[in-house]
Amino acid sequence: MRGALSYAFARVLEGAALQNGKTELSHGDLIAYLMNSIKNSLMDSGTSQRPDLRPKQSFDRVAIRFGSDLKLASSPQQAPPAEVGSVLRVYSEKGKSIERLKRPELDLAVEPTTDRSRADFIYFVDRGDFYSKGGDLIVSKMLPVDIADIAEREIAIRKLLELAKTRPRTITVNRGDQRYLAGQEMSLDARRSDGEARVTEYYVLLIISGNGLVQFMYPNRLKNDSMTLPDLPLGQMQAGEPFGADYAVLVTDQKPMDDLVKSLNGLNGSRSSNAVAIQIAKALTPTMKIGLQPIYAAPKP
Incomplete structure (x- = not known):
């Protein structure tokens, strides 16, 4: 370890x-x-x-x-996303346990557990809130039928995190990693930090919500967005429903990614978060970078 x-x-x-x-x-x-x-x-x-x-x-x-004989790998070395699947254990608080779920095509299974210490997630049945084992709200006001989408989202994020390990890219929330209350404004920032080499980067940015909803953000060709990453914050957003933990996913490369942009744009509005991870994995190049940034939103007290 x-x-x-x-x-x-x-x-x-x-x-x-x-x-x-x-x-x-x-x-x-x-x-x-x-x-x-x-x-x-x-x-x-x-x-x-x-x-x-x-x-x-x-x-x-x-x-x-480095020595002049250093031989860089010509292809990504991480395991294919299909090998990153897992069994997700859910502890139900104040209500009936969830039913078992198996989705072999997504390489995931959801199992109820009566041992809270072994759970990956805590489900408060009475109010429909779904929490991570670390205490972060994943999504609120969910129904048991939403479990499949939430589980798919969890596996998709794990796949993307695995892909990003060897090709990391900075993306942050401009006001820091805090919990944003309904109506609070924020923006995402992917500008290079001090000391990092500056290169022209093509990019695509999307958000995967806690309930698995895919929201394509940039570049929007209908709005004539630049296909290269601008040297300024990426738009202004307001915290709102569905409350919980969203993930911003940034992919950059030193060459155009037209096919990837088109395929991810086609997933906008769906809950096909696994397809996002698959499309990004298929498009990998030696110069591609991936960054993920959680965004936590909650209702006003």
């Missing part, structure tokens, strides 16, 4: 943080890769790694020099 920081640094030594065929890694790109990889490696367990990587200066200096 190893932690997210150890995993990320092992990938650095393999050359995963190098860009554009370079054999020298700057201090800024090293820190950026490690922090982004750690963020994209974390599943909700109630705890997380937040390493303080110093110094926070001299970003341009060379941190690691």
Whole structure:
């Protein structure tokens, strides 16, 4: 077993943080890769790694020099998404246990459990709230029939997190990782941090809601959005229903992604979150990056 920081640094030594065929890694790109990889490696367990990587200066200096014989992998090394499936255990609080569910085509199964300590999720039957084991509200006012969509969303996020481990990309909420109350405004920010190399990036951004709803965000060709990532925050949003934990999914590449943009746009408004993970996995290239950012929204008290 190893932690997210150890995993990320092992990938650095393999050359995963190098860009554009370079054999020298700057201090800024090293820190950026490690922090982004750690963020994209974390599943909700109630705890997380937040390493303080110093110094926070001299970003341009060379941190690691690789030998000229370094052979970078020509294809992604992570396991195919189909191998990331899991059994999801649900503990029902104040009500009848959920029924078992098997979806082999999505590589997922949902099992009720009477042991709360072993549960992946806590379901408050009386009010329809679905919580992660770490205490985050996933979705509110859900019905038992929604379990299938919520489970598919969970497996899709796990697949995307696995894909992002070796190809992390920064995306943040401009006001930080907090719980946003209904009506509060926020925006997503994918601008490069200090010290990171600047390159032209093509991009696609979507949001997967706690109930599995897919919302395609950018680039919107009908609005003449630029196909390359702008150097400014990505739009303004308001926290609203369905309350819970949404995930913003950012995919970037150094070359156009027209086919991927088209296929993901076609999923807009559906609850086919597994299809999102499949389409992104199919489109992977050596220069593609993936970033995920949770957004927590709740009703006003």
